[in-house]
Amino acid sequence: MMTQLVPLYDKKYTCAMCENSFTTKKVRSRFVKVLNFDTDFAPLYADGFENPNFYYINVCPDCGYSFTDDFSSYFPPGAKQVIQDKICNQWVPHDYGAERTIQDALNTFKLAAYSSMLKKEKHIVTAGLYIRLAWLYRSTENLDQELRFLKLSLKEYTESYSTGDYKGTQVSELRLMYLIGELSRRIGNTQDAVRFFSKVIEKQRQSVEPQIIQIAKDRWQEMREDKVVSGS
Known part of the structure; x- marks a missing residue:
């Protein structure tokens, strides 16, 4: 059995x-x-x-x-x-x-x-x-x-x-920078979030992790849309 x-x-x-x-x-x-x-x-x-x-x-x-x-x-x-x-x-x-x-x-x-x-x-x-x-x-x-x-x-x-x-x-450094950006965003620290998402996106030419670049761009876009919606 x-x-x-x-x-x-x-x-x-x-x-x-x-x-x-x-x-x-x-x-x-x-x-x-x-x-x-x-x-x-x-x-x-x-x-x-x-x-x-x-x-x-x-x-x-x-x-x-x-x-x-x-x-x-x-x-x-x-x-x-x-x-x-x-x-x-x-x-x-x-x-x-x-x-x-x-x-x-x-x-x-x-x-x-x-x-x-x-x-x-x-x-x-x-x-x-x-x-x-x-x-x-x-x-x-x-x-x-x-x-x-x-x-x-x-x-x-x-x-x-x-x-x-x-x-x-x-x-990886890229994943770490993304995480710092994302956690900053989640706790409401918009400036740091933008700063770290930008750092990630700047590395897109030499990156071997395209999916992390993409999700950083998605978060960045969401934040821009939120900003437009909230009128600030």
């Missing part, structure tokens, strides 16, 4: 803080179906399919240190002690290794964002956690929290852009 494939499988990790081994659920790719993407790249998943963001974060059940596959293995001097004091010593053992609710997912992202900040992880990594938190809140229509985390992710993306710590990651 063939065994029925289930959406979730166990993946084993070793905690970089306390060296404890644990398993956590991940989603098999065949159970993920993206219908389309929002203007800030938030994926919209088909009904009846899994949202892999629920399982993006790995939380050590023993010490509470939380991380993703994007975290570096390097801890700056003193970082482990700070994490020990602020997270591990306060941790009430909790296992996020089973199926997760949306609330579980939100909790795990907040834990990972805190771990990332204390560890002084790259700005690009922390930004990715904040934007995913914003997406999760968007899916629950909690606009206040969505806005809060969009602002935090914008701050981290801007830091990443100015320090260049996105280099060598999956986020």
Whole structure:
């Protein structure tokens, strides 16, 4: 008899803080179906399919240190002690290794964002956690929290852009500039939005990402039309 494939499988990790081994659920790719993407790249998943963001974060059940596959293995001097004091010593053992609710997912992202900040992880990594938190809140229509985390992710993306710590990651300079423009637009900072969309469009001759140039032009056009409509 063939065994029925289930959406979730166990993946084993070793905690970089306390060296404890644990398993956590991940989603098999065949159970993920993206219908389309929002203007800030938030994926919209088909009904009846899994949202892999629920399982993006790995939380050590023993010490509470939380991380993703994007975290570096390097801890700056003193970082482990700070994490020990602020997270591990306060941790009430909790296992996020089973199926997760949306609330579980939100909790795990907040834990990972805190771990990332204390560890002084790259700005690009922390930004990715904040934007995913914003997406999760968007899916629950909690606009206040969505806005809060969009602002935090914008701050981290801007830091990443100015320090260049996105280099060598999956986020290209063009994508990063577009995101800074789009998040600025979403929080109502029109000047920065226009500035960064312009930077993207200026690169159209040498770009290998024509789709990003196009969506920047679309956003720019929308903003111009909004301006005409609002009469400013």
